Amino acid sequence: MSQDPFAELKTRQREMWASFGPTALFTTPVAAHLVKFAEIGAGESVLDVGTGTGVVAITAARAGARVTALDLTPDLLEQARENARIVQREDIVWTEGDAEQLPYADASFDVVLSQFGHMFAPRPDMAVAEMRRVLKPNGRIAFATWPPEHLVGRMFALVGRHSPPPPPGASPPPQWGIPATITERLGARFDAAFFERGTMTVPALSVAHYRLFMERSVGPMQKLVESLARETRRLEAVRAEFDALVAPYYFDNVVHQSYLLTRAQARS
Numbered sequence: 001m002s003q004d005p006f007a008e009l010k011t012r013q014r015e016m017w018a019s020f021g022p023t024a025l026f027t028t029p030v031a032a033h034l035v036k037f038a039e040i041g042a043g044e045s046v047l048d049v050g051t052g053t054g055v056v057a058i059t060a061a062r063a064g065a066r067v068t069a070l071d072l073t074p075d076l077l078e079q080a081r082e083n084a085r086i087v088q089r090e091d092i093v094w095t096e097g098d099a100e101q102l103p104y105a106d107a108s109f110d111v112v113l114s115q116f117g118h119m120f121a122p123r124p125d126m127a128v129a130e131m132r133r134v135l136k137p138n139g140r141i142a143f144a145t146w147p148p149e150h151l152v153g154r155m156f157a158l159v160g161r162h163s164p165p166p167p168p169g170a171s172p173p174p175q176w177g178i179p180a181t182i183t184e185r186l187g188a189r190f191d192a193a194f195f196e197r198g199t200m201t202v203p204a205l206s207v208a209h210y211r212l213f214m215e216r217s218v219g220p221m222q223k224l225v226e227s228l229a230r231e232t233r234r235l236e237a238v239r240a241e242f243d244a245l246v247a248p249y250y251f252d253n254v255v256h257q258s259y260l261l262t263r264a265q266a267r268s
């Protein structure tokens with residue numbers, strides 16, 4: 001029997017993220033930003049946590065790194081393997097696993113990356129401890145997260161308002177987008193963090209097109225809409241709330257999703 005109090009949440013996450021594949025088209029440019037920001041060098045050993053379809057892992061491999069990548073969701077890892085086959089990077093090691101319990105020896109990697117991945121682990125302290133444990137002395141961590149005050153963070157809050165509460169003790173993912181919180185979480189294990197911001201752009205013909213795309217490809221939105229399938233009025237109200245939230249971020253046929261990048265060096 002599993003000892004993990006969040007085993008059920010993680011089973012739900014595994015199902016929820018399985019439809020994420022089409023969204024990776026838009027996270028691909030962010031992967032280039034993160035890999036550059038992390039200053040990945042040729043020959044470095046890199047771990048990508050929450051790799052999804054492998055956009056960061058493959059970008060880091062193309063920069064010359066030796067890459068291992070981990071994700072909770074087997075369907076996405078299958079797509080990641082296919083992506084690696086297409087670019088002939090079959091040396092990347094893909095692992096099904098959990099950010100809170102990394103299946104690697106201590107001090108295995110020069111760099112640990114995570115793009116919108118480790119932020120979904122319910123216990124930030126465990127994710128940080130694990131990412132630090134597998135880093136070599138003076139290794140570095142670099143990750144992309146969604147701040148709570150920008151579109152995606154606010155979207156998570158909207159979904160949260162209309163969904164059953166998460167299990168007690170699960171930390172809201174967008175907390176990982178607050179520099180002061182990140183500094184506190186990295187604590188004494190890392191030197192002072194360096195931050196940078198960027199915007200992920202999602203082309204769409206209208207806010208309604210964007211909403212439909214999100215409902216089909218982004219697990220938390222998809223689950224919310226499924227849960228309201230028999231409550232037409234509530235579903236309409238939630239969709240109207242969503243459209244109003246997105247409207248200011250939609251211009252020039254593009255939805256603008258701001259993210260935060262963090263980089264920090266491990267203390268030995």
Ligand SMILES: C[S@@+](CC[C@H](N)C(=O)[O-])C[C@H]1O[C@@H](n2cnc3c(N)ncnc32)[C@H](O)[C@@H]1O
Pocket residue numbers: 010013014017020023024027028049050051052053054055056070071072073076097098099100114115116117118120121122
């Ligand atoms: C928003 S997607 C990001 C995927 C990819 N990094 C990208 O940028 O395209 C979130 C990913 O985190 C993974 N994930 C969620 N919780 C996780 C956990 N506890 N451990 C490992 N991966 C997790 C999901 O399966 C999913 O692939």
